[in-house]
Amino acid sequence: MTSVPGLQVANATLSYQQRPLFKDLSFTFAPATWTCLLGRSGCGKSSLLRLIAGLEAPDRPTLMVTDHRGNPLPPQGIAWMAQQDALLPWLNVMDNITIGARLRNTLDDTHRDQAHALLERLQLADRAKSRPNQLSGGQRQRVALARTLMQPAPIVLMDEPFSAVDAITRSELHALSIELLAERTVLMVTHDPREALRLSDDIYILASGQLEHLSTRKGQRPAELSLEERDALERHIMSQLGGIAP
Known part of the structure; x- marks a missing residue:
């Protein structure tokens, strides 16, 4: 049985400019699973992630963020990866990923060795001393991924982390993320149904302030679907999002 905690959120309530996004929203995600969250622009997907991460203040003090059994999360229990890499421009790659x-005043040789190993895996070893403005967009996102992985957090929240890179780089980052986050519980926002199908164990849609469990996929990730399977699932997702009829 895995020792990785799942994620449980209870009584999440948030408004934006006096418009309710969601009220008393509660859900549980199983340990060591990858969940993708879809929804129309402005429905509150990113706000929900920021609320869970502690970057937004809830409307009510009753919000509870715990593991899947309702126990408190460990210190530094949640890691955050935003859509933009948010690298510090005055630091080089190595200093950014060990920030x-x-x-936390815990940087030692073990952390440095871990950082070097990650840079090797991400094909960035020769960029350790480079500044962010010397990197391509794909390289910057790999640095951001390495920084996220350096956090001792069993739960990872990702807000459209691959939307700013080209299709080839996105596919490479998908494979790397699945491998390197295999022992974490991941919740990721995406606008791309195909990306959700490729990465997730579970897919949810946020609409009208409620979460709908749309799909559960079991098997190897990233999922390699036949054209027929992919098209059928995409049509189903789009119909639930209100895009096209299945």
């Missing part, structure tokens, strides 16, 4: 350990 968390530096801020």
Whole structure:
């Protein structure tokens, strides 16, 4: 049985400019699973992730963010990866990915060795001393992924982390993320049904302030679907989003 905690959120309530996004929203995601969250623009997907991460203040003090059994999460229990890489321009690659350990005053040779190993895996070893403005968009996103992985957090929240890169780089980052986050519980926002089908164990749609469980896929990730399977699932997802009829 996995020792990785799942994620449980209870009583999430949030408004934006006096418009309710969701009220008393509660859900549980199983340990060591990858869940994708879809929804129309402005429905509150990113706000929900920021609320879970502690980056937004809830409308009510009753919000509870725990593991799947209702137990408190460990310190530094949640890692956050935003759509934009948010690299610090005055730091080089190595210093950017070890910034968390530096801020916690825990940076040591073990952390440095882990960082070097990650850069090797991400094909960035020769860029360790480079500044962000010397990197391509795909390289910057790989650095952001490495920084996320350096956080000792069993739960990872990702807000459209691959939307700013080209299709080839996105596919490469999908494969790397699935491998390197295999022992974490991941919740990711995406606008792309195909990306959700490729990455997730579970797919949810946020609409009218409610979460709808849309699909559960079991098997190897990234999922390699036949054209027929993919098209049928995409049509179903789009119909639920209100896009096209199945």
